[in-house]
Amino acid sequence: MRPQKVEHKELMEGLLLVLRAKGYDGASLSDLATATGLKKASLYHRFPGGKQQMTEAVLEYVADWVDANVFAVLIDQTQPAKERLSRALANIDALYHRGKSICIFRALSTHSGLELFGQQIRAGMEKYITAFTRLGEDVQMDVETSKQAALQTLIDIQGALIVSKGLQQQDLFGKTLANIAERYN
Amino acid sequence: MRPQKVEHKELMEGLLLVLRAKGYDGASLSDLATATGLKKASLYHRFPGGKQQMTEAVLEYVADWVDANVFAVLIDQTQPAKERLSRALANIDALYHRGKSICIFRALSTHSGLELFGQQIRAGMEKYITAFTRLGEDVQMDVETSKQAALQTLIDIQGALIVSKGLQQQDLFGKTLANIAERYN
DNA sequence: GTCTATAGCTAGATAGAC
DNA sequence: GTCTATCTAGCTATAGAC
Numbered sequence: 001m002r003p004q005k006v007e008h009k010e011l012m013e014g015l016l017l018v019l020r021a022k023g024y025d026g027a028s029l030s031d032l033a034t035a036t037g038l039k040k041a042s043l044y045h046r047f048p049g050g051k052q053q054m055t056e057a058v059l060e061y062v063a064d065w066v067d068a069n070v071f072a073v074l075i076d077q078t079q080p081a082k083e084r085l086s087r088a089l090a091n092i093d094a095l096y097h098r099g100k101s102i103c104i105f106r107a108l109s110t111h112s113g114l115e116l117f118g119q120q121i122r123a124g125m126e127k128y129i130t131a132f133t134r135l136g137e138d139v140q141m142d143v144e145t146s147k148q149a150a151l152q153t154l155i156d157i158q159g160a161l162i163v164s165k166g167l168q169q170q171d172l173f174g175k176t177l178a179n180i181a182e183r184y185n
Numbered sequence: 186m187r188p189q190k191v192e193h194k195e196l197m198e199g200l201l202l203v204l205r206a207k208g209y210d211g212a213s214l215s216d217l218a219t220a221t222g223l224k225k226a227s228l229y230h231r232f233p234g235g236k237q238q239m240t241e242a243v244l245e246y247v248a249d250w251v252d253a254n255v256f257a258v259l260i261d262q263t264q265p266a267k268e269r270l271s272r273a274l275a276n277i278d279a280l281y282h283r284g285k286s287i288c289i290f291r292a293l294s295t296h297s298g299l300e301l302f303g304q305q306i307r308a309g310m311e312k313y314i315t316a317f318t319r320l321g322e323d324v325q326m327d328v329e330t331s332k333q334a335a336l337q338t339l340i341d342i343q344g345a346l347i348v349s350k351g352l353q354q355q356d357l358f359g360k361t362l363a364n365i366a367e368r369y370n
Numbered sequence: 371g372t373c374t375a376t377a378g379c380t381a382g383a384t385a386g387a388c
Numbered sequence: 389g390t391c392t393a394t395c396t397a398g399c400t401a402t403a404g405a406c
Contacts, residue, residue, distance in 0.1 A: 002389045021296045024209035029382060042390050044383065051382070106347055107295065109287070111206045125351045131368070150350070155361065159344025162291055163336070165299070166310045176340065187371040214400060227372050229401065236400075373406075381398070388391075 011036050011046070015054050020107040023118070038115060052116055055108070059120040059121055060130045063097070066127060074131040080139045085184050088131075089177050092157065099173025106158060108165050128154050135171040139184050195248040196221050196231070200239050205292040209240060209301070238300055240293070243342065244305040250280070251312060259316040266323045270369050273316075274362050284349045284358025291343060313339050324369050331354055336366050 006014075014036035018027045029051060032038045047053040069091040074084050096103065105121045108114070114121070129150045138144030160176035163169075197276075199221035203212045214236060218225045232238040254276040259269050281288065289308045293299070300305070314335045321331030345361035 003389070016323050020343075022296045023210060025208060025209055026295050028380080032381085038389095039391060041332070041384075041392080045389060051291060066310050102294070107293070107353055109347060109350060112211060112294065117340030121351050122353060125348065129352075138309045147255030147375085151357070152365040155348050156340060157344070162294060162341050162343040162347075163310065165294060166290055167309060167314075168303075172336070190372070213398080215398085223371095224373060224403080225400085226374080230371060372405100375403085375405100377400105377402075379399080379401100382396095382397105384395075385393085386391100387393100388389105 003086060006037055007014065009061075012058055015058045016069060018103045019055060019058055023107045023110060024051070024113045025110065027051070030037055039144075055117060056120065059102065059108075059117060059124070062071070063120070063127070066124065069095070071127055071131045074135045080099045081135060081184070083096070085135060085181060092176065093177055096161060096173065097162060099170050101161075102165070103161055106147065106161070123155060135184060149183055153183070156180055190227070191222055194246075196223070197243055200288065201247065204240060204243055205287045206290045207317055208295060209236070209298045210295065212236070219294075240302060242306065242348065243307070244293075244302060248305070248309055248312070251309065254280070254314045255286045255370045256312055261276045266320060266369070270320060270366060274318075274366060278359065278362055281346060281357065284346060284355050287350070288343060291346070310339060320369060334368055338368070341365055 015032055018031045018035045021027075022031065023128065029040045029043065032051070033043055036043065038046075043054065044050065047057065049056075059107065070088050073088045074085055079087075093099075095101075105124055108117050108121060131145075132150035132153045133146050136149045137143065143148060154180065156176050160173045164172035164176075200217055203216045203220045206212075207216065214225050214228065215225065217229055217236070217239065221228065223231075228239065229235065232242065233337045234241075254271050258273045258276065261269055264272075276282075278288075290309055292304050293306060314332075317335035317338045318331050322328065326334060341361050345358045349355055349357035349361075
């Protein structure tokens with residue numbers, strides 16, 4: 001077998017970059033080819049299912065990243081809760097490039113996007129909720145409070161990303177992350 | 186002059202419906218023509234600048250709606266603050282169809298959308314902030330607290346719209362609006 | 371002012387050489 | 389596995405009849 005010109009991870013990062021900036025309809029195969037360094041036909045060789053399959057793969061890739069860098073970090077009982085939280089928030093800050101990038105869930109939350117990837121988006125969001133709910137319980141919140149706090153945390157992250165980009169105030173995202181940290185004190 | 190087949194307001198509502206569901210790239214002129222009841226060529230007669238001009242017109246239309254149904258309501262000194270807030274929130278609830286619809290600002294916040302309409306999106310968000318800041322001051326918040334509360338209100342609205350749609354829990358948006366109301370008590 | 375018809379282009383996707 | 393070349397369908401936009 002001829003070796004792959006572009007590794008899987010590199011490929012995913014290129015596709016992710018374009019998909020979250022332009023959305024599913026806005027991201028053309030030419031854009032995706034340019035960003036990954038492969039030609040269109042080569043992308044089809046890797047993903048015979050076309051753009052839809054590429055997007056599903058990216059969502060899996062992101063889910064794995066969140067599993068390792070948010071979920072696993074937040075529930076790691078060998079670390080103190082405060083430490084876990086601050087690491088997870090730092091990773092989230094990096095994931096969204098300090099508020100400059102858009103969330104892939106949001107970029108795909110259009111009519112066609114929700115139809116095609118609604119299940120993966122939902123699962124991804126539920127993962128966030130589950131992880132933050134567990135953290136809340138570990139800092140002695142009762143179950144219901146903990147669920148509410150987790151929900152509000154997700155709302156804050158998503159809302160802050162939109163508002164900071166819309167108002168062109170990048171520091172707003174960092175402030176919101178700080179507010180989230182306080183919630184678990 | 187031959188009378189218009191479709192009134193301006195009706196036209197705007199049709200365009201808005203499609204644009205916020207599908208985004209700028211996802212909304213084709215065929216979609217827009219079907220939704221408005223006009224043929225593509227007729228849309229170009231009304232908007233010689235094409236899809237970009239149609240979108241700008243929709244953003245103006247929404248800005249006017251927000252002016253009348255949120256801004257004016259929130260700053261109306263002849264009404265008690267509590268009453269103003271509850272009316273404004275009810276209008277926001279209607280604007281987003283109880284959480285089922287997407288915010289037009291968000292739908293247009295992609296790479297191409299921000300490039301073309303970033304200024305209008307920013308102005309629209311700032312209008313929200315200004316209005317809620319004034320409300321905060323009217324319920325005796327100090328200036329800084331009032332600004333923070335207004336920012337958080339916008340974050341809550343935007344975040345709740347995304348999360349409620351992503352998790353497919355429509356009631357979540359209503360709960361968030363209730364939380365916002367409590368903030369100004 | 372609205373329509374049918376169509377131009378010109380780019381999209382997603384495929385065939386076949388290497 | 390990657391590429392160039394190409395197909396078809398859909399896109400935005402326009403011309404011209406009514």
